[in-house]
Amino acid sequence: MAAxxxxxxxxxxxxxxxxxxxxxxxxxxxxxxxxxxxWLGVLYLGSLLGLLVYSLYxxxxxxxxxxxxxxxxxxxxxxxxxxxxxxxxxxxxxxxIVTLACAVIAFPVAYFVxxxxxxxxxxxxxxxxxxxLWASYLVRVYAWRLILAQEGVISWVTAKLHxxxxxxxxxxxxxxxxxxLSSSYLGMxxxxxYVWLPFMILPxxxxxxxxxxxxxxxxxxxxxxxxxxFRRVILPLAVPGVAAGSVFTFSLxxxxxxxxGVVGAPGFFIGQMVYTQQGTAGNLPLAAAFSLVPIVIVxxxxxxxxxxxxxxxx
Amino acid sequence: MRSERSSWGLRVAAYLGVAFLHIPLLLIILxxxxxxxxxxxxxPPGLTLKWFGVAFARQDMWAALWLSVRVATVxxxxxxxxxxxxxxxxxxxxxxxxxxxxxxxxxxIALPGIVTGIAxxxxxxxxxLEPGLATIVIGHxxxxxxxxxxxxxxxxxxxxxxxxxxxxxxxxxxxxxFRYVLLPHLxxxxxxxxxxxxxLSFDEVIVTTFTAGAEQTLPIWLFGELFKPRxxxxxxxxxxxxxxxxxxxxxxxxxxxxxxxxxDGAGKST
Amino acid sequence: xxxxxTPPSIxxxxxxxxxxxxTFGTVxxGTVxxGTVxxxxxxxxxxVDLEIRAGEFYSLLGPSGSGKTTCLRLIxxxxxxxxGQIRLFGQDVTGQPxxxxxxxxxxxxxxxFPHMSVLDNVAYAxxxxxxxxxxxxxxxxxxxxxxxxxxxxxxxxxQLSGGQRQRVALARALVNTPKLLLLDEPLGALDLKLREAMxxxxxxxxxxxxxxxxxxxxxxxxxxxxxxRVAVFRDGRIEQEGTPQDLYEYPRTxxxxxxxxxxxxxxxxxxxxxxxxxxxxPERVEVSADGPGLNASITSVHYLGAxxxxxxxxxGVSIHALIASSRKFTPGQTVNLRWDAADLRPLED
Ligand SMILES: Nc1ncnc2c1ncn2[C@@H]1O[C@H](COP(=O)(O)OP(=O)(O)OP(=O)(O)O)[C@@H](O)[C@H]1O
Ligand SMILES: [Mg+2]
Numbered sequence: 001m002a003a004x005x006x007x008x009x010x011x012x013x014x015x016x017x018x019x020x021x022x023x024x025x026x027x028x029x030x031x032x033x034x035x036x037x038x039w040l041g042v043l044y045l046g047s048l049l050g051l052l053v054y055s056l057y058x059x060x061x062x063x064x065x066x067x068x069x070x071x072x073x074x075x076x077x078x079x080x081x082x083x084x085x086x087x088x089x090x091x092x093x094x095x096x097i098v099t100l101a102c103a104v105i106a107f108p109v110a111y112f113v114x115x116x117x118x119x120x121x122x123x124x125x126x127x128x129x130x131x132x133l134w135a136s137y138l139v140r141v142y143a144w145r146l147i148l149a150q151e152g153v154i155s156w157v158t159a160k161l162h163x164x165x166x167x168x169x170x171x172x173x174x175x176x177x178x179x180x181l182s183s184s185y186l187g188m189x190x191x192x193x194y195v196w197l198p199f200m201i202l203p204x205x206x207x208x209x210x211x212x213x214x215x216x217x218x219x220x221x222x223x224x225x226x227x228x229x230f231r232r233v234i235l236p237l238a239v240p241g242v243a244a245g246s247v248f249t250f251s252l253x254x255x256x257x258x259x260x261g262v263v264g265a266p267g268f269f270i271g272q273m274v275y276t277q278q279g280t281a282g283n284l285p286l287a288a289a290f291s292l293v294p295i296v297i298v299x300x301x302x303x304x305x306x307x308x309x310x311x312x313x314x
Numbered sequence: 315m316r317s318e319r320s321s322w323g324l325r326v327a328a329y330l331g332v333a334f335l336h337i338p339l340l341l342i343i344l345x346x347x348x349x350x351x352x353x354x355x356x357x358p359p360g361l362t363l364k365w366f367g368v369a370f371a372r373q374d375m376w377a378a379l380w381l382s383v384r385v386a387t388v389x390x391x392x393x394x395x396x397x398x399x400x401x402x403x404x405x406x407x408x409x410x411x412x413x414x415x416x417x418x419x420x421x422x423i424a425l426p427g428i429v430t431g432i433a434x435x436x437x438x439x440x441x442x443l444e445p446g447l448a449t450i451v452i453g454h455x456x457x458x459x460x461x462x463x464x465x466x467x468x469x470x471x472x473x474x475x476x477x478x479x480x481x482x483x484x485x486x487x488x489x490x491x492f493r494y495v496l497l498p499h500l501x502x503x504x505x506x507x508x509x510x511x512x513x514l515s516f517d518e519v520i521v522t523t524f525t526a527g528a529e530q531t532l533p534i535w536l537f538g539e540l541f542k543p544r545x546x547x548x549x550x551x552x553x554x555x556x557x558x559x560x561x562x563x564x565x566x567x568x569x570x571x572x573x574x575x576x577x578d579g580a581g582k583s584t
Numbered sequence: 585x586x587x588x589x590t591p592p593s594i595x596x597x598x599x600x601x602x603x604x605x606x607t608f609g610t611v612x613x614g615t616v617x618x619g620t621v622x623x624x625x626x627x628x629x630x631x632v633d634l635e636i637r638a639g640e641f642y643s644l645l646g647p648s649g650s651g652k653t654t655c656l657r658l659i660x661x662x663x664x665x666x667x668g669q670i671r672l673f674g675q676d677v678t679g680q681p682x683x684x685x686x687x688x689x690x691x692x693x694x695x696x697f698p699h700m701s702v703l704d705n706v707a708y709a710x711x712x713x714x715x716x717x718x719x720x721x722x723x724x725x726x727x728x729x730x731x732x733x734x735x736x737x738x739x740x741x742x743q744l745s746g747g748q749r750q751r752v753a754l755a756r757a758l759v760n761t762p763k764l765l766l767l768d769e770p771l772g773a774l775d776l777k778l779r780e781a782m783x784x785x786x787x788x789x790x791x792x793x794x795x796x797x798x799x800x801x802x803x804x805x806x807x808x809x810x811x812x813r814v815a816v817f818r819d820g821r822i823e824q825e826g827t828p829q830d831l832y833e834y835p836r837t838x839x840x841x842x843x844x845x846x847x848x849x850x851x852x853x854x855x856x857x858x859x860x861x862x863x864x865x866p867e868r869v870e871v872s873a874d875g876p877g878l879n880a881s882i883t884s885v886h887y888l889g890a891x892x893x894x895x896x897x898x899x900g901v902s903i904h905a906l907i908a909s910s911r912k913f914t915p916g917q918t919v920n921l922r923w924d925a926a927d928l929r930p931l932e933d
Contacts, residue, residue: 021488022681023664025407032403033415036396036459040418044456047433054436105331112328125332127568132335134564136517138533139553142540143338146345149354153341156356197335247424255426258520262540271428275523278432288436291429298425476695479662482682483689484709485760494712498699 048295054288066285074285078293084273088293091270094185095253098192099200102249103242105193106200110241111234113201114208126205133198141262144191148182148263155181178265188264195259196252200245207241208234243305250301254294270294339557346550352543365547375552378535385447385531386515389454393511394504396455397462404463405470422457430457431524438525445527453525454518458511465507465571466500473499502570509563509570517560532556596673598764598796599636599659604629604668606654628654630820631668636798636813638673638763641790643799643807646817647843652800653692655817656766659798660689673763688757692768694749696741702752703728703737709760727755730789747778754786758793765790768800783810804844808832816840835863836932848903849931854878855923861931866893868927869905871913877920884915896921 021028057066058074078084113125132140147153158167171177171184178184211234219229257271268276270290277287346365348358369375400419404412422430434453443449477499481491519533526534536556539549609625629651636642644652657663659670661682670678677685688709696705703724704711710720728734731751741749750770757765770786771779787810790797801807807814808828815825816839824831824840835841838849841863848864855862855878870877871894880898887909894913896903898921905921913919 019679019681019684022661023679025664026409029403029407029409032399036400037415037418039392039396040422040456040459043437043452044422044430044433045418047437048429050437050440051429051433105334108324108327109331112324116324128332129335130568131561131564132339134513134517134560135339136533136553136556136560138517138519138536138540139342139556140338142536142549142553143342145540146341146354146356147338151353151355153356194334194338197331201331251424251426255428256520257428258537271426274428274432278435278524284436287432291426291432294426295429302424474693474695476691476693477697479660479682480689480691480695480697480756481708481712483660483662483687484712484756485683486708486712487683490712494708495697 051288051291054285055292057285059283059285074289075292077286078289084290087268087270087273087290090267091254091293092297094189094192094269095250098189098196098253099246099249101189101193102197102200103204103246106197106204106245107238107242110201110204110208110238113205114211126202129198129201129205137195138258140195141191141259144187144194144263145182148180148187148190150180150182152182182263183265185265188260191259191263192253192256196249199248199252200242203244203248204238204241207238207244211237247298247302247305251294251298254297342550342553342557346547346554348547351545351547354546365545365551368545369548369551369555372548374530375532375535378530378532379555381447381529382516382532385450385454386512388447388451389458389515390508390511392451392455393458393462394508397459397507397511398466398500398504400459401463401466401470405467406475419460419463423460427457427518427520428524431521434521435524445525446529449525449527450522450529450531453521454515457518457521458514461510461514462504462507465503465510469500469503506567506570509567513560513563517556596638597635597671598638598640598673599634599642599798600669600671601632601634601655601659602669602671604632604634604655604658604670605666606651606658606663607666627666627820629658629665632820632822634815634822634825636796638796639794640812641787641797641799641810643801643811643814644817645801645804645807645814645844646823647802650817651820652802652817653768654820656689656768656798656800659764660687660766661685686762687764687766688760688762689766690750690753690757690768690770692770692772694741694753696749696752696756698741701738701740702733702744705741705752706756706759708756713760724755724759727759728752730758731755746773747782750774750782754789758789758795761793762795764796764798766798766800769802770799771801771806779806786810808844816843834929838863838931841929841931846904847929850901850903850928854899854901855928857928863929863931864903864923864927866904867891867906868923869903870922871896871905871907871911871919872922873913873917873919875920875922877922880919880921882913882915882917882919885913 021031054066055074056070056072057068058071059066078088109129113122113129117125145152149155155164155167158164167181170186171179171181173186176184176186176189178187181187181190215233215237216229219233220226224232255271257269257275260269260272270293273290274287277283277290345354345358347361347363348355349360349362350358351365400415404415430453434449434456438445438449473496477495478491481495482488486494517533518531519537522531522534523537530538532552533556536549536552539552542549605627606629607625607627632651632655644655646652654663658665659672661677661680661684665678668678669676672685672687697708700708703721706727707720707724710723715723725734725737728737731754733748733751733755736744736748736752741752744752750773754770767786771782774782783806786797786799799807799811808831811828813825813827814831816823816831818839824836826834831840831844835844835847838861841847841849845865848866848869850862850864852859852862855864878898880896880903882894883897883902884895886893886895888906890909891906892909892911892913894905894907896905896919903921907913
């Protein structure tokens with residue numbers, strides 16, 4: 001019976017019998033979460049924190065062993081030793097330029113797929129863009145050794161087109177050039193763009209795909225010319241996609257050590273630095289310190305990208 | 315207004331973009347047949363099939379392949395179990411810290427592989443473990459969880475919750491609900507996620523260089539071959555092999571995830 | 585299990601809810617309490633006490649968001665109460681999961697298993713109880729016959745129409761002959777004609793099987809024609825409970841008077857009483873062009889077929905009346921209103 005005017009009886013916890021997991025759904029949730037969180041939280045996150053700790057030690061100059069006093073010296077040397085600063089600046093610049101180039105190349109492809117294909121044709125296009133991603137990273141890098149080699153495809157094509165002089169000119173450029181394409185920053189840049197390009201196309205395409213078609217019609221209906229619609233409606237809505245894609249291209253370029261090793265100019269990149277410092281040089285603290293650089297940069301970048309709505313486009 | 319005809323420039327840019335993605339892969343295949351084994355002369359001076367024989371005779375290649383298969387299998391199984399568990403917990407429930415958990419799951423692929431690699435390596439050293447199959451698996455399973463998670467969580471969100479309630483309502487115990495309703499619904503998502511995880515693990519080189527110690531997975535073996543001055547087409551033969559082993563699961567998993575677009579098991583409208 | 589003694593004189597109770605509360609949202613510590621509503625939470629069901637007799641067709645009626653579904657889900661075991669007790673047929677099931685309760689549900693979206701045939705759907709409850717295949721298919725076949733779908737046994741749910749799915753859901757929920765069946769707006773997605781046919785069908789199935797039905801709806805017409813008793817929900821509480829006639833003839837609050845059958849709620853001063861408010865059914869208002877009574881002017885006229893609905897204004901109070909369509913009135917016209925004093929129902933608020 002309804003008794004809206006009576007004082008409330010005190011809240012009484014329901015009687016406690018019946019299966020525990022039913023009565024306490026939180027417990028079931030915990031049971032599901034504990035194993036994966038142990039793995040990721042302890043094994044993985046623990047290792048990352050351990051890495052952080054390593055960067056707070058330094059190598060003893062005489063013994064070559066990791067010292068046992070906490071010090072900020074190693075971290076400081078990242079910004080004080082000119083050679084270290086060079087490595088960081090070189091890597092970040094490369095990551096930025098690669099990201100920019102990927103965005104420029106990816107946009108028309110994504111736009112075409114999102115707005116000018118449909119049904120099975122769209123599925124085919126998406127597959128064509130995705131497939132190279134899965135055709136083994138190493139194999140794709142290796143392919144560019146073939147292409148960039150002095151006797152390789154690019155030389156052959158430029159020779160056929162009577163443009164060899166142009167290639168030579170380009171290679172004579174101060175920073176970009178080098179003895180051959182396969183040992184120049186230009187070559188390295190090409191490989192980076194190639195390898196990460198699908199990571200940029202797919203999120204942009206996904207973002208464009210979500211632009212409601214009615215919005216475009218509404219814009220046209222309100223008198224906007226196609227170019228205006230593009231600039232005022234489509235482009236802003238594609239920003240989250242670009243942001244999401246750039247997280248990949250940027251982060252992947254920052255940490256890569258294979259590409260600068262296989263193709264490239266003599267200067268070191270962060271990834272190579274980490275690799276050699278922990279390996280041949282045996283300076284784990286410095287390697288750890290260097291690996292913190294991408295973590296911090298990617299962290300900041302993720303925070304910015306989150307603001308731009310990148311994660312809605314993943 | 316959406317124009318059905320795309321502009322000429324846009325079409326060309328799109329086709330060029332896709333050509334850019336695929337030409338290098340075609341060249342890999344072409345160079346597996348070249349008769350020149352020291353340089354990358356283009357066009358190849360002659361074509362031969364002999365490198366397939368040479369590559370298949372390499373014992374170290376087979377050993378590396380076998381290790382890769384074992385690593386990928388175990389890592390996939392672990393990722394399947396852990397990924398499905400988080401997905402089940404995260405699909406619908408709302409709780410504090412949920413965002414942090416999804417960040418934690420994506421972190422292993424959001425951070426550069428080298429960070430994951432060296433972090434695990436420093437832990438392995440600290441724990442005094444011998445690098446080998448187990449340590450490689452640990453690394454791979456860590457970044458494979460997210461592919462399983464993504465597949466399963468998406469599928470779970472498409473499952474109308476009343477399906478599970480209806481099953482319980484009709485007297486099914488939790489295991490029976492799992493067996494008769496949840497598993498059939500998730501089967502293809504699990505398979506697809508598992509195949510992706512397998513491909514990802516089979517292909518991985520960056521983390522593996524840190525966790526493998528002296529062991530050689532196929533990508534590591536391939537990496538070593540890249541710098542050998544002779545018998546270069548052998549690398550291409552193995553590259554084709556690697557592409558096939560990763561591509562087949564991917565194509566299969568794409569197939570499996572198709573046709574699950576609409577909400578399963580809900581909706582009254584016909 | 586605690587044994588409970590039911591006095592034999594009272595007809596046995598199918599459902600007893602005691603002080604049932606279901607709160608959604610997280611209670612943050614240190615928040616101010618105002619009444620029972622804590623900051624950031626909503627009591628979807630707020631201290632509900634209810635008794636439903638075995639064999640009754642009992643309806644939960646109320647506007648959207650009033651807690652009907654939540655109440656039903658608590659009985660089915662899909663939500664866990666924050667406080668209170670649920671007893672089914674004398675047993676406390678408060679902590680029992682759905683599979684341990686002798687209750688079945690017809691879900692609002694039917695929740696048919698898309699990967700099973702219609703027959704397998706209907707047989708599911710038997711399958712999970714380990715009944716052998718021949719027996720369960722026979723039993724499921726009988727149920728399909730009951731809902732007139734024998735010809736569709738091997739189809740998938742996706743290949744059925746909305747009304748057919750609804751009947752599969754009903755057959756599936758009945759296969760195990762539960763003592764209590766819960767139905768959450770089961771006819772909501774059907775068109776009017778099918779709806780009316782299913783109403784009759786549901787009622788006759790309920791009576792022939794002797795099963796207790798709890799039926800959730802926000803359609804008051806449906807409730808009045810089908811139910812033995814009705815509880816009217818408002819903001820998670822039961823505002824009034826009784827037979828359809830009780831609710832229609834003797835609404836206790838303005839809310840019930842308005843929600844069930846749309847009564848006029850008039851201040852006592854207007855109808856010559858000392859105070860309070862009174863309900864008056866629109867069909868009990870006599871409208872005449874002249875003669876004694878309350879002076880009112882017609883604001884609008886709505887033709888409804890056999891009847892016509894007049895919106896009137898009497899001293900600033902709006903009144904509506906239902907009259908035979910044969911009588912003609914025009915907006916703006918001044919008329920006199922009369923009623924039998926016995927038709928005025930005093931309201932509690
Ligand atoms: N899972 C939930 N989480 C949070 N709030 C909920 C949840 N389920 C219901 N509510 C809230 O509880 C209240 C009662 O909801 P309920 O679904 O019981 O209403 P209803 O009477 O069935 O309404 P309708 O006629 O629209 O189906 C609503 O305010 C609703 O927003
Ligand atoms: Mg409801």
